[in-house]
Amino acid sequence: xxxxxxxxxxxxxxxxxxxxxxxxxxxxxxxxxxxxxxxxxxxxxxxxxxxxxxxxxxxxxxxxxxxxxxxxxxxxxxxxxxxxxxxxxxxxxxxxxxxxxxxxxxxxxxxxxxxxxxxxxxxxxxxxxxxxx
Amino acid sequence: xxxxxxxxxxxxxxxxxxxxxxxxxxxxxxxxxxxxxxxxxxxxxxxxxxxxxxxxxxxxxxxxxxxxxxxxxxxxxxxxxxxxxxxxxxxxxxxxxxxxxxxxxxxxxxxxxxxxxxxxxxxxxxxxxxxxxxxxxxxxxxxxxxxxxxxxxxxxxxxxxxxxxxxxxxxxxxxxxxxxxxxxxxxxxxxxxxxxxxxxxxxxxxxxxxxxxxxxxxxxxxxxxxxxxxxxxxxxxxxxxxxxxxxxxxxxxxxxxxxxxxxxxxxxxxxxxxxxxxxxxxxxxxxxxxxxxxxxxxxxxxxxxxxxxxxxxxxxxxxxxxxxxxxx
Numbered sequence: 001x002x003x004x005x006x007x008x009x010x011x012x013x014x015x016x017x018x019x020x021x022x023x024x025x026x027x028x029x030x031x032x033x034x035x036x037x038x039x040x041x042x043x044x045x046x047x048x049x050x051x052x053x054x055x056x057x058x059x060x061x062x063x064x065x066x067x068x069x070x071x072x073x074x075x076x077x078x079x080x081x082x083x084x085x086x087x088x089x090x091x092x093x094x095x096x097x098x099x100x101x102x103x104x105x106x107x108x109x110x111x112x113x114x115x116x117x118x119x120x121x122x123x124x125x126x127x128x129x130x131x132x133x
Numbered sequence: 134x135x136x137x138x139x140x141x142x143x144x145x146x147x148x149x150x151x152x153x154x155x156x157x158x159x160x161x162x163x164x165x166x167x168x169x170x171x172x173x174x175x176x177x178x179x180x181x182x183x184x185x186x187x188x189x190x191x192x193x194x195x196x197x198x199x200x201x202x203x204x205x206x207x208x209x210x211x212x213x214x215x216x217x218x219x220x221x222x223x224x225x226x227x228x229x230x231x232x233x234x235x236x237x238x239x240x241x242x243x244x245x246x247x248x249x250x251x252x253x254x255x256x257x258x259x260x261x262x263x264x265x266x267x268x269x270x271x272x273x274x275x276x277x278x279x280x281x282x283x284x285x286x287x288x289x290x291x292x293x294x295x296x297x298x299x300x301x302x303x304x305x306x307x308x309x310x311x312x313x314x315x316x317x318x319x320x321x322x323x324x325x326x327x328x329x330x331x332x333x334x335x336x337x338x339x340x341x342x343x344x345x346x347x348x349x350x351x352x353x354x355x356x357x358x359x360x361x362x363x364x365x366x367x368x369x370x371x372x373x374x375x376x377x378x379x380x381x382x383x384x385x386x387x388x389x390x391x392x393x394x395x396x397x398x399x400x401x402x403x404x405x406x407x408x409x410x411x412x413x414x415x416x417x418x419x420x421x422x423x424x425x426x427x428x429x430x431x432x433x434x435x436x437x438x439x440x441x442x443x444x445x446x447x448x449x450x451x452x453x454x455x456x457x458x459x460x461x
Contacts, residue, residue, distance in 0.1 A: 006252070032225075034227045036229045056234075
């Protein structure tokens with residue numbers, strides 16, 4: 001039977017950061033790359049994000065940060081994923097970060113960090129290469 | 134790496150209400166994976182009891198916001214609620230931007246609510262065949278109400294009537310006069326017409342037009358007369374919301390009508406008939422294309438049509454005579 005697998009990505013922002021332009025731009029690019037984007041918007045709690053990721057059976061969670069809250073909220077999202085045994089979802093983050101924070105974010109459990117200015121193809125290729133069939 | 138559980142194991146977890154099992158099974162059905170049919174055969178005996186509520190209407194009319202309020206009403210009654218929200222797939226990339234969940238957040242912490250976004254994946258009627266199966270999976274999960282919210286591209290989004298027991302069409306003021314409302318199609322499928330944003334200019338006029346159009350139709354004795362319910366589903370203060378209680382009450386009234394008059398039997402019969410038709414269509418197409426595969430015939434037929442040596446109807450007739458004749 002013809003299987004029609006589509007990559008599903010949950011795009012969202014955690015905490016009180018009210019800048020959603022980046023998340024919307026990346027969502028559009030992923031849509032144009034043939035992915036199904038579930039856009040959860042701003043002001044999300046880690047619990048809501050992980051619950052939505054489970055319900056929607058997504059392959060990827062994409063967190064957008066533009067207000068310097070990445071070191072505060074990343075561990076909370078990772079912890080919530082661990083608590084719910086969500087161990088088969090790719091966790092990526094995008095936005096503005098000091099370069100020196102990236103190792104810390106990866107240490108916390110982000111699979112890949114894309115800083116502002118990353119090429120679209122680099123995000124799309126990374127997801128395509130790392131989502132397992 | 135996605136964990137591999139056996140199909141049977143996943144279905145028994147689903148029946149116990151496990152949301153992750155539900156999520157995986159829905160993906161399996163959506164992607165038409167190999168064990169899709171087996172899953173549905175296992176799930177089928179546990180379906181048929183939920184109330185299925187369809188919500189359609191043009192983009193921006195307020196379907197998701199109303200859905201969010203209605204979820205709250207059903208939760209007050211202690212009912213578990215499943216929600217399927219369908220948004221369009223891009224005809225160019227095949228991708229989709231599914232943005233309804235953003236308006237369905239009042240219940241994001243409630244374990245009695247399961248929400249799933251679906252891309253239409255190229256079906257024009259607004260609902261893909263997989264939607265039937267997704268609803269069944271939600272029923273088997275133990276949801277007593279399943280809400281199906283579908284993209285309303287406009288006049289011809291009538292698929293939802295084949296799936297829902299009670300059908301809501303959401304409109305807003307200023308969407309046209311009674312002539313628009315009298316046209317065949319979307320307005321005809323409504324059991325309840327929701328005139329949302331009823332705090333905007335033109336509400337009274339729209340209300341008159343809608344009611345005028347409804348009363349211009351003929352109804353059998355004892356049949357359901359579609360109602361118009363004005364609502365305001367977005368407000369800064371909760372006390373400024375309007376019509377939500379009335380809407381919930383009208384839905385309950387329609388449900389009572391369906392049960393009391395046994396009209397529900399007709400709805401169920403139509404639904405199965407429609408579904409069988411869709412499955413036959415898909416499966417026959419698969420059989421035929423599979424039969425042509427490797428013979429070079431498909432390309433030959435298509436080219437002969439492009440070169441105008443042949444037409445699609447003659448080709449279909451020829452192929453059907455070749456492949457289905459023994460059955461006649």
